Amino acid sequence: MIAALYVETGGCYFGLPGVDPWDEARDARQYAGPYPVVAHPPCQRWGRFWHGSTRKPHQYKLGDDGGCFAHALSAVRRFGGVLEHPADSRAWSHYGLTPPERHRGWQRADMHDGWTCYVEQGHYGHTSRKPTWLYANGIDKPHLQFGPSGQRLPQWMIDRYGYEKARRIGIVAMVGGKDKTKIRNATPEPFRDLLISMARSVKASSRPEV
Numbered sequence: 001m002i003a004a005l006y007v008e009t010g011g012c013y014f015g016l017p018g019v020d021p022w023d024e025a026r027d028a029r030q031y032a033g034p035y036p037v038v039a040h041p042p043c044q045r046w047g048r049f050w051h052g053s054t055r056k057p058h059q060y061k062l063g064d065d066g067g068c069f070a071h072a073l074s075a076v077r078r079f080g081g082v083l084e085h086p087a088d089s090r091a092w093s094h095y096g097l098t099p100p101e102r103h104r105g106w107q108r109a110d111m112h113d114g115w116t117c118y119v120e121q122g123h124y125g126h127t128s129r130k131p132t133w134l135y136a137n138g139i140d141k142p143h144l145q146f147g148p149s150g151q152r153l154p155q156w157m158i159d160r161y162g163y164e165k166a167r168r169i170g171i172v173a174m175v176g177g178k179d180k181t182k183i184r185n186a187t188p189e190p191f192r193d194l195l196i197s198m199a200r201s202v203k204a205s206s207r208p209e210v
Contacts, residue, residue, distance in 0.1 A: 002081065002199040005031055005039040005072055012192050013038075019196065029071045036138070036202035037081035038195045039072035040187070041065065046091045070095070073135065077112050080138030080202030082195050084187075087118055087131035100133060103148065106141045115141060122149030125188030140201035142194070 003020045004013035005028040013021040020035065022028035031037070045065045069091045076083045085091060092099045097109045100116045109116035114137045121130035123145040187195075 001035045003035045003037045005037050006041045012189055033079050036079050036199040037075045038199045039083040041068040041072040043086050046089045076137050081199040082134055082136040085133050087133050089133055103146050105146050109135055119144050120149040121191050124191035138202045139198045
């Protein structure tokens with residue numbers, strides 16, 4: 001059994017055997033074990049626009065996520081598993097984690113035997129490249145597709161707008177319409193299964209206690 005924390009209600013982690021999903025209604029911050037975890041803490045307050053819309057800057061404080069990332073990090077360290085966040089997340093430096101270098105595989109993240117890496121979900125079925133950072137503890141570290149996932153723009157976009165403008169628009173914004181945020185945030189099933197397999201590789205005897 002593994003626990004999936006901070007996941008979408010009714011999303012890809014629901015209905016799976018051996019997976020205990022914790023969504024917003026259940027409040028994943030209340031998870032207290034004992035299973036290894038896959039954690040997707042909210043990222044809005046840690047990314048490029050952590051302060052809010054460019055039209056209304058500084059609406060929010062950096063890292064003001066109600067303690068979600070801190071809890072997710074603690075759960076991975078205590079019970080073993082893996083945490084996923086967008087690449088360049090400011091949460092890494094805020095919590096003293098060493099940011100991973102791109103395309104270099106697993107790298108030491110902290111003094112708690114944590115490991116981190118950069119991976120692009122485009123390798124695993126996402127519409128865009130979706131650069132991602134992982135933090136893991138207590139797992140068997142698998143070899144992932146660590147290199148760049150390649151061009152994701154269709155030729156018709158490049159022909160119509162030119163490469164630079166098409167790149168700025170992005171494939172998700174072009175095809176997603178009102179659902180672009182949902183599409184961008186979605187975890188492809190092959191990537192979900194990979195994260196689950198990492199959490200399931202945690203052995204009870206190797207779970208770190210913090």
